[in-house]
Amino acid sequence: MSATEQAIELARTAARAAADKKGTEILALDVSENLALTDIFLIITAGNERQVGAVVDAVDEAAREAGAKVVRREGERENRWVLLDYNDIIVHVQQPEVRQTYSLERLWKDCPEVDLKLPAVSDEAAR
Structure with a gap:
């Protein structure tokens, strides 16, 4: 069983929002075969605490507009690694x-990447 189309679309929406706020190295992995609690891990790099916060806010806003609700948020106190759980x-x-x-x-290298x-x-435009 692979990720649902709904999960893939939500990941794409979140990735676009992150990219708009200068999130980099954006990668989505279909973990549905190996992990029962979610379909996709979306991994984003942000350069510093302030940028992590901006990316998190943009992703959450885009997800809410797409009809998804965050069920768990972790790590916002330090803004070094923030986790947003939308179930899918x-x-x-x-x-x-x-x-x-x-x-x-x-760690999840055996999982297929989501386009x-x-x-x-x-690289020049990203700077």
Whole structure:
């Protein structure tokens, strides 16, 4: 069983919102085969605490507009790694050093990547 179309669309909506706030290295993994509690992990890098907060706010607003409600939020006190749980997807917004340390994409490397259909961004444009 793979991720539902509803989960994929919500992940795409959240990813676009994160990209609009300069979130980088946006990756979605279909964890539905290995994890019963959600379909997709959406992993986003944000450069500092302030940017983590801006990305989290944008993702949550976009998700609410799409009809999704956050059921759990964690990590907002430090804004180093914030988790937003929407049941169908779990969004991880991490500062670069936290992402490197915990390396969720390595832990879940056997899970297929979800095509987020985001426009390609050159390294120069991202700076």
